[in-house]
Amino acid sequence: MATTALDNIRVLDISDGISGAYCTKYLADYGADVIKIEEPNTGNTTRHMGPFFHDEPHREKSLLYFYLNCNKRSVTLDISKNTGKKIFLELLVEMDVLVENFQPGYLEQIGLTYEELKQKFPNLIILSLSSFGQTGPRSSHFGNDLIYYAMSGIMHISGAYGRSPLKHGHPQSYYMAGMTAAYTVTAALFSRLTNNSGQQIDVSLQEVSTSHHYNGPTRYSYTGAVESRATKIEGSSFKGVKFEGIVKSKDGYIGASSQQGRQRPLFSTYAEMLDIPELSDEKFSTNTGRIENAQELDEILLPILEQWNKYDYFDKTMSEGWVTGVVQTPEDLLNCPQLKNREYFIEVEHPIIGKITIPGEIFRLPNCPWKFTRTAPLLGQHNTEIYCQELNYNKDDVIILRQGGII
């Protein structure tokens, strides 16, 4: 049996929400043994968030929870109670990594200071995700995806001239935070091999999104200019809905233009490829010329692009060396020949949902590959397995703990 990259790593994930779960999805997908601790009655909040299988709200049918938590195990535990705290510390004995995203200060409040954890478990890597970090004047503020986008600089530069700032229609800030957290954990694990010491990692979700917007602050620091949203005349802006942006095709939307970077091919070859002689005009031959004549360019080009089927355009331009894009729907992705060829989608069977196709391998590590081991756990599915087999509780103890609301 092939090994996985992280098969000797054990992770206790007491975080709630998307970012911590996406972090531990990366870790679990590449082999780590991830045990989720969930609140005893309701479980993670993502269990109550859509989309739901067949639109039936049910804590075992959230497809968001399902997607984020395959390959993990679940126990329930209330760590605000003293017994819960004691069991939590027992679980940590065998762990390499703890992932938490409480409001900064909460763990101290319930008597679990970082200093104490460090003393008890000197090799433990503690990953703390929070809205604004563990320190600083805003550390007690409440964030969410909208707030991170707003405070990252990304929203200020996104949207139309004179209209409101815009964010993605999907909470990407949480996913970016999960990726960031995952790489910091593996770097800390690697460093631990030589210095034998754990550490606390303080990840700020605002800063994750802010570090995505690296170019705007650099521009200001060099020139004093504040980057903005799309230009007044959108034809020249990749942030717009004209040629340089996202435009209509016959059956959807495409990113038609690859006029980017310094390696751009001659625009006349584009005109030839699409057989539009009007575009060979000298005035469109340079980038400056196309910006100055953007409206005219759009008047010629957009009606023609609207006659193309989106994949015909994509395949034609891409196979001739241009770099274009096609707005793919979820259905398109499921049918995508490239993803099919790379066996990205797999079919799995969940005890309540039944058979379902899900996205699989994020990237390929051939010698220690991504592996699917189990569907997302039912709430507390592994209580007996973990409390009785891995800790020293017996079945009667588990009943007492259950009745006491601890698990």
Next chain:
Amino acid sequence: MEDLLTGLRIIDSTTMVAMPTATHILADMGAEVIKIENHTAPRSEGGGVFLDNKPGSKFWNRDGLFHMLQRSKLDLTLNLRTDEGQESFKSLASISDVIIENNRAGSMGRLGLDYEEIKKIKPDIIYVSNTGFGYTGPWQQYAGIGRMFELTCGLSQLTGYTDEGPRRVGAAFYDVPVGWTAVFAIMSALLHRQKTGEGQWIDFAMYQIGVSTIGDTILDFVANKRNGQVMGNAHPFYAPHNVYQTEGEDKWIAIGTENDTHWNNLCEIMNNPDWSQSNEYSDSFSRYKNREQLDLLLSDWTKTQNNLQLSNLLQSKGVPAGPVLNSKELLLDEHLNHRQFYERITHNPSDDIGEQMYSGRAWKMSNSTTKIRGPGPALGEHNDYILSQLLGYDEDTIGDFYDLGIISDEPNNQRSSTNPPSLEKLLEEGTISEFDVDFKSILGLA
């Protein structure tokens, strides 16, 4: 405090944004990252961002976005089309841990520098080949750029104003997350090497990493045949959740309620206006259904207020809120500066850039130092160090390498510098929203 990745040597033969992002993080963590550049092609990682908007002489060493993306690294020029260039690359590979390249699928093979060749001289090498779509499949020869993956990975299907079609958000969105995932992939492969002694080749496709960030949306189609739609700034089922105009030019506040407590506290701060208690807005379902009207009412309330003060007030009552910050406000932000998120770096006098601020990283570790080690390297800045100290070449050989054009400290094909558009012109066309001539004193740059 120790460096996280001391002793790790990484060859960085990459361009654009995604992989340079991965390698500058590894370099900030203390790995020795050697950027291998082809001086026979123009340097391309910049963005036309120059101090005072003036390229100056040796402008290829002066681009702000180049320094941002290539900071903390060493630089070796190498013409990989020559035998000597290929031999030097292999010698360096034999004393390195990781190679990262992002050429089109197959290019390294044609140079005799792909994984199969390198493995012969360095069996446990970890070799990352980053492409748009991967080394297999019908799209393997298609090139990818960050800017297009927002569309192709499905995110644009959900993104835009609700009264028009999809629209891009952010600049080249997936580049940076793919870079972060590359760090994870490399660290995972290093952990595997530590256990087994094995290296490997990583076929690292941007496309799959992007698609994986919208897994729940794909499952919504699998289970419910829904294809998603553009969302504006809306939450899937709760309102108010949007940005609202505030006092000042292009100033906005984001208010993102996600439960009834948030809403009740917001009402209390507004002094419970009559409309907030009416049937249209008194319960969460009605608020969601009437969210466009609700947004207008809230804007009436926010438009005379200061966005920073109002968000602090809302936050003090537990309502998620925050100002929409622009690049200048970020650099001056009290909280980010308290956390030293932006790092101040002094450039070599010869580059005539002075002191600059660069984005750091979104995390801190209690036992490790991570920081920007220095500005981006000048072209060929470390040729002598790498060839003599690491590879043991003598002075004569290195001199011959310069003469034969195998290495260089000047690009021999650089396009002449075109002056960037003036800031007045950028303001007029709307690319920028404002500019400060006294930005150096505003930021306190030395």
